[in-house]
Amino acid sequence: MKRFLAAVFCMALFCSLTGCKSTGESSVEFYAMDTTMNVTAYGTGAKSAVSETQAEVDRLEALLSRTRSDSEVSAINSGAADAPVAVSIETAGLLNAAWSYSHTTNGAFDITIAPVVSAWGFTTDHYQVPTQPALDALLNAVDYTGVLVEGISSSSARVTLRKGQAVDLGGIAKGYASDCVEAILSENGVERAMASLGGNIYVRGTKPDGSAWRVGVQDPDRSGGFVGVLSLSDAFAVTSGGYQRYFEQDGKRYHHIIDPATGYPAESGLTSVTIVADGNKTETPNIPGNGTMCDAFSTAMFVMGEEKAAEFWRSGAYNFQMVLVTEDGRVLVTDGLADKFEQEDGSGYAYETISRTPS
Ligand code: AMP
Ligand code: MG
Numbered sequence: 001m002k003r004f005l006a007a008v009f010c011m012a013l014f015c016s017l018t019g020c021k022s023t024g025e026s027s028v029e030f031y032a033m034d035t036t037m038n039v040t041a042y043g044t045g046a047k048s049a050v051s052e053t054q055a056e057v058d059r060l061e062a063l064l065s066r067t068r069s070d071s072e073v074s075a076i077n078s079g080a081a082d083a084p085v086a087v088s089i090e091t092a093g094l095l096n097a098a099w100s101y102s103h104t105t106n107g108a109f110d111i112t113i114a115p116v117v118s119a120w121g122f123t124t125d126h127y128q129v130p131t132q133p134a135l136d137a138l139l140n141a142v143d144y145t146g147v148l149v150e151g152i153s154s155s156s157a158r159v160t161l162r163k164g165q166a167v168d169l170g171g172i173a174k175g176y177a178s179d180c181v182e183a184i185l186s187e188n189g190v191e192r193a194m195a196s197l198g199g200n201i202y203v204r205g206t207k208p209d210g211s212a213w214r215v216g217v218q219d220p221d222r223s224g225g226f227v228g229v230l231s232l233s234d235a236f237a238v239t240s241g242g243y244q245r246y247f248e249q250d251g252k253r254y255h256h257i258i259d260p261a262t263g264y265p266a267e268s269g270l271t272s273v274t275i276v277a278d279g280n281k282t283e284t285p286n287i288p289g290n291g292t293m294c295d296a297f298s299t300a301m302f303v304m305g306e307e308k309a310a311e312f313w314r315s316g317a318y319n320f321q322m323v324l325v326t327e328d329g330r331v332l333v334t335d336g337l338a339d340k341f342e343q344e345d346g347s348g349y350a351y352e353t354i355s356r357t358p359s
Contacts, residue, residue: 023208026050032057033065033174035198039181042208045188052184057177057197063091064173066114066166067123076159077114077166084150084158090286092157095149097288098172101296102144104317108308109300110144110260112161114168120265122256127247129254135263141165142260171257174200175238175295176288183285199239200295204279206233212340217323217331218243219347220271227272227331228343230323234279236291240298241272241325257302268305273298274323276337293318306332310354325349 026047027040032054039053065071072091079085087095098111115138121127130138141164148160161167169176178200185193185204192205194213203213212231219225220243230237242255242265259266275298280289297320301309306324313322313334321336331349333341338353 025208028054030054030057032061033177033198035174037195037197039193039195041185041188041190041193041204043191045185045190046193049185049188049190049193052188053181053195056180056184060173060177060180063088064094064169064176066168066170073167073169076161079159079161081163081165082160084148084160086156086158089152089155089157092149092152092159093286094169094172094176094288094292095147095159095167096152097176097292098167098169098296099144099147099149101172101293101300105297105300105304105312107144107260108303109171109296110142111167111169111172112142112144112147112165113171113258113260114166115164116142116258116260116263117168117170117256118166119263120254120256120258121247122245127249127254129249130263138164139260139263142263171240171299172292172295174198175236175291175293178202178236178238178291178295179280179289180286182280182289182291183282183287186281186283187285199241199244199298200291201237202279202291203232203235203237217274217325217341218272219344220325225347226344227325227347227349228323228341230274230276230337231340231342232276234281235276236279236294237274237276238291238294238298239272239274240302242266242302243271257299259303266303266305268303269327270302270305270309270324271327272325273301273309275301275320276322277320290320294320297322310358313354314356314358316356322354324354 024043028050029038072087076085119130146162151157174197181195195202212233215230215237216226219227246255255265275294277290321334324332332352334354
């Protein structure tokens with residue numbers, strides 16, 4: 001009996017340490033990619049999936065970080081102009097996806113924005129407003145078409161940049177990490193889970209009680225408040241907003257999403273963009289999927305502004321939905337999300353739907 005009680009006690013202690021509950025819940029919280037991340041999974045395979053997750057995100061950060069001198073992205077950025085730099089197939093594959101999102105958004109998303117982001121101090125936290133001549137000089141090299149990615153289908157992938165160029169995957173890496181987390185959950189046979197990687201959410205299946213996951217869309221003007229809530233299952237939901245990272249100087253706020261056309265923080269009339277797309281459910285690891293797409297488009301639509309974003313969505317070239325929050329107090333929801341979005345009582349935003357045909 002004593003031994004049985006000791007076993008029960010040990011089990012209870014173990015569960016409180018690992019977070020397992022009667023639903024077979026396992027969760028982990030950690031800091032990576034400059035943000036707090038947490039993953040909670042339920043049922044069979046949850047424990048091993050959760051423990052693999054943190055190692056996977058750490059691996060991706062080591063590969064893709066621009067501020068770590070030993071990353072592949074740093075190797076690319078410190079390579080000589082016009083000289084190919086050998087990289088892994090994985091880094092080349094992500095750069096290739098980033099290139100095509102830069103192309104399809106007509107450069108609103110641009111992976112070569114790196115030197116401009118640095119000039120504002122967002123990579124070092126030593127913030128400053130760059131001079132116009134300094135910005136003009138840097139903008140000369142901002143052009144994703146100068147990035148050459150070769151050899152993805154062979155075992156010798158390489159990336160070549162032009163003079164003055166550097167790449168920044170900050171606008172897409174967390175989305176790619178959420179694709180990789182999704183693949184780990186699939187590999188481990190997990191059916192219900194929720195991952196929050198900074199502003200990048202992935203929900204798998206439903207909550208253990210069978211209801212949809214509730215994903216809050218933060219109010220950009222009210223810390224801790226919500227514009228509304230999305231009820232989602234098997235989906236990625238990625239938010240970009242000027243409120244997520246900024247500094248103030250002489251009474252003006254400067255945020256981290258740069259308009260490649262001006263070199264200044266985008267002033268498109270939007271205060272946040274949330275992009276929603278289907279969860280991948282793939283067991284093929286390390287391939288950019290819808291998490292990556294949502295991350296690229298949340299940044300790009302923020303730069304593009306309400307009208308261009310709506311036009312891009314209406315083109316139907318990509319399968320996604322979105323919630324736009326505007327500076328003048330409106331929340332715009334594409335019609336595919338209308339029955340999944342519930343406005344927060346008293347949030348004060350005027351609700352509008354974006355439909356396939358402009359009104
Ligand atoms: P996100 O929070 O996903 O919108 O990404 C913002 C991050 O992406 C910034 O901190 C920069 O590292 C990078 N970034 C800023 N502006 C752009 C842009 N126009 N295109 C691509 N990446 C950008
Ligand atoms: Mg993004």
